[in-house]
Amino acid sequence: MRTQICHARVITAIVGCTALVLGVTGTAAAHPRPHDTARQVLGTNDGWGSYGTGTTGGAAADAAHVHTVTDWEGFKAALADGGDAPKIIKIRGVIDADGPSCDSFAVPGYDLDAYLAAYDPAVWGRDRTLDAEPDDSPEGLRRASAVHQDAYIKANVPANTTLIGVGRNAGFKGASLQIKGVDNVIVRNLTFESPLDCFPQWDPTDTADGNWNSEYDSAVVHGSTHVWMDHDTFTDGAHPDSTLPSYFGRIYEQHDGELDIVKGADYVTASWNVFADHDKTILIGNSDSAATAAVDRGHLKVTFHHNLFSNLVERAPRVRFGQVDSYDNHFVAKDGYGYSYGIGMESQLVAQHNAFTLPDGIGAGRILKRWKDSPLTADDNYVNGVPTDLIAVHNAEVPTEVLRSGAGWTPTLRTRIDPVRAVPRIVDHGAGAGRLH
Numbered sequence: 001m002r003t004q005i006c007h008a009r010v011i012t013a014i015v016g017c018t019a020l021v022l023g024v025t026g027t028a029a030a031h032p033r034p035h036d037t038a039r040q041v042l043g044t045n046d047g048w049g050s051y052g053t054g055t056t057g058g059a060a061a062d063a064a065h066v067h068t069v070t071d072w073e074g075f076k077a078a079l080a081d082g083g084d085a086p087k088i089i090k091i092r093g094v095i096d097a098d099g100p101s102c103d104s105f106a107v108p109g110y111d112l113d114a115y116l117a118a119y120d121p122a123v124w125g126r127d128r129t130l131d132a133e134p135d136d137s138p139e140g141l142r143r144a145s146a147v148h149q150d151a152y153i154k155a156n157v158p159a160n161t162t163l164i165g166v167g168r169n170a171g172f173k174g175a176s177l178q179i180k181g182v183d184n185v186i187v188r189n190l191t192f193e194s195p196l197d198c199f200p201q202w203d204p205t206d207t208a209d210g211n212w213n214s215e216y217d218s219a220v221v222h223g224s225t226h227v228w229m230d231h232d233t234f235t236d237g238a239h240p241d242s243t244l245p246s247y248f249g250r251i252y253e254q255h256d257g258e259l260d261i262v263k264g265a266d267y268v269t270a271s272w273n274v275f276a277d278h279d280k281t282i283l284i285g286n287s288d289s290a291a292t293a294a295v296d297r298g299h300l301k302v303t304f305h306h307n308l309f310s311n312l313v314e315r316a317p318r319v320r321f322g323q324v325d326s327y328d329n330h331f332v333a334k335d336g337y338g339y340s341y342g343i344g345m346e347s348q349l350v351a352q353h354n355a356f357t358l359p360d361g362i363g364a365g366r367i368l369k370r371w372k373d374s375p376l377t378a379d380d381n382y383v384n385g386v387p388t389d390l391i392a393v394h395n396a397e398v399p400t401e402v403l404r405s406g407a408g409w410t411p412t413l414r415t416r417i418d419p420v421r422a423v424p425r426i427v428d429h430g431a432g433a434g435r436l437h
Contacts, residue, residue, distance in 0.1 A: 037436060038066070038088045038164050042186070042228045042269060045413050047303025047325065049269030055226040057162035057186030058088040066090070068166070072097045072175075076155055084159040084182075091190060092166045097153050098174035102198035105148040110141040110199075119202050121248055126204040139201070146199040146215070153195050153216060154178050157185055165189035168434035172218075173237070180222040188230045189436040192218035193237035194278065196254040202247075211250055217257040221265045223295075231436040233274040234258035240277055255279065257315070261302055261322075262286045264295045268302040274432035279313040285320025288345045288372070296321040297346065303413065304329055306423075308431040309340065318342030318371070324349045325411040328418050330427040331356045331367070339369035341376075348407045349376040351390065355423040356383045364388050365397025377407040382420045 042055040049055040058065070065087040067078035078089045115138040117123070119130065133139035153174055157163065159182040165171060171191030179185050197214035204210040218234050221227050236255060245252045258275055260283045261268055275281050285296045300322025309316045310332040317324065319342060331340050331354065341351055356367055364383045367390055368376075378390040395402050418426055429435075 037188070038090060038162060042230075043415065046228075046415050047269030047271065047305060047413050048267045048301040048323075049226055049228045049303065050413055051226075051267045051301070053184075053226065055184060055186060055228045055267070055269070056160075057184060057228070058086045058160055059162065060160075061086040061088045061162075068092055069095070071095060072099065079155060079157060079161070086160040087158070088162045088164070090164055090166050091170045091172070094169065094171050094173055094191070095175070096173045097155075097176075097195070099152050102149075102196075105145055105152070105198055107141055107144045107148070109136075110145045111138070114138050115142060115202075116247055119204070121204060121210060124204060126208070126210055129203060129205055130201065142199045142201065146197075149198050150215070156180060157187075158182055160184050162186040163188070163190065165191070165433060165436075171233070171433060175218070176216040177219040178222065179219065179224045179227055181224060183225045185224065185226070186228045186230070187219065187232060188228075189232070189433050191233040191235070191433040192258070193235060194218050194239070194255050194258065196239055197256070198254075200252060200254055209250060210248060212247070212253040214253050214256050217260045219259050220257075221259075221261045221268055223263040223265055225266045227265070227268045229259065229268070229270045229273060231272045231431070231433060233276070233433040234278070234281075235274075235276045236278055241279055253279075257281060257283050260284075260286065261300060261317075262296075264299045266299045266301050270302065270304050270307060272306045272427075272431045272435075274308045274310065275312060275316065276308070276310040277312075281309070281312050281315045282317035283315055284317050284322045284324060285344065285347075288320065293321065293345070300324070303411075305414070306418075306427050306431060308332070308427050310334075312337070312340075314338040314340075314369070315342055316340045318344055318369075319347035319349050320344040321346045322348065323407075323409055325414070326351045327353045327411075327414065328420075328423050328427070329354045330424045330431075333358050333362055335359075337362055337366065340367045342369045342371055343374050343376055343403060344371045345374065347372070347374040347376070348409055349374075349378075350407050350409070350411055351376065351378045352380050353417055353420050353423070354381045355420055355427075356381065356388075357424065358384060363393075363397050364390065365394045368394045368403060370394075370398075370401040370403050373404070375404040375406045375408065377405065380420060382423075385421065387420075
């Protein structure tokens with residue numbers, strides 16, 4: 001065993017740099033990948049994640065830092081082992097991160113019925129938040145209970161880590177992966193069933209009718225760089241929104257996002273994933289505020305390619321600030337569809353070579369949603385097999401929210417571009433967990 005420097009990264013290898021070869025730009029080169037999928041790295045030009053030093057995860061891990069885990073506590077222990085040393089964590093089977101029941105997270109005195117009685121709009125009104133409520137109030141007890149769940153279901157992923165499912169049926173139920181403030185992470189071949197927030201907060205001022213707001217994304221990339229999400233499946237599983245109750249005339253929302261990329265995160269590639277059966281799916285940049293702009297402006301560079309977006313309501317993704325490249329994806333809409341691409345503050349979205357399958361009654365003008373006046377590029381997209389100018393059809397159907405063409409940049413970090421007519425067949429048969437070869 002010897003240590004060898006290969007351009008920008010230092011790795012440990014048996015012979016030379018067979019597990020990791022960097023080209024002249026520092027990105028992982030397109031040499032034959034290792035037979036062991038756990039040591040595969042993101043290839044050259046494969047989206048923003050390949051920029052600069054590229055994304056290699058734990059490919060250089062030594063034997064002592066290769067773990068196979070089957071339960072939540074074992075998974076957390078493997079994450080903590082060795083700090084930022086390269087590590088590979090193989091997940092076998094479905095790991096249940098739900099743990100104890102919601103009642104076990106609740107602090108003494110918390111009671112949902114008491115919460116509903118205290119903050120019923122007929123009693124509380126709709127013109128003030130609950131933020132100033134004291135610790136011994138129903139809202140204070142809710143906050144304290146939420147802290148317990150937060151500590152249990154979140155798992156912090158360190159730098160230089162590969163997480164990979166073993167076989168066709170590996171993943172997490174109720175987990176929230178935190179890829180926070182680190183560099184160089186790979187997450188592959190895993191199914192994520194969205195966590196359920198046991199203690200959503202009522203906000204009387206969120207819209208004219210109020211809203212229930214929840215926490216816990218299945219995965220969040222927060223201020224991190226060089227992340228590759230590949231062949232994963234994200235779903236609400238056994239707990240779709242249709243199974244959730246309603247209070248105060250609003251759904252008791254217990255889901256947050258499936259994948260959020262926020263707080264100055266950069267250089268992310270999401271490829272060959274399935275995002276299914278969810279409402280607020282992917283958020284890139286989480287606020288229009290000046291403080292957020294100072295962090296996000298110039299960052300949030302993300303590529304989506306060969307993903308299946310199925311039976312979603314919105315945010316596939318919703319974009320603020322970022323240079324987002326979305327190509328060769330398949331979007332399948334069903335009842336309840338809101339929109340796919342959300343055009344937000346200073347976003348620079350390029351959406352090309354995508355296929356959309358819409359049912360009768362849903363017009364192509366709904367594919368784009370303008371939140372802010374930010375130009376985008378949208379070329380060579382097909383709707384129900386027909387070439388469609390998404391911007392033109394949006395402007396015709398929604399003349400009060402006119403969108404402008406021209407994102408102001410041209411993506412260069414792309415691998416193969418499949419013909420749009422072939423995208424539904426290719427993506428539907430190749431995307432998601434259990435289909436990694």
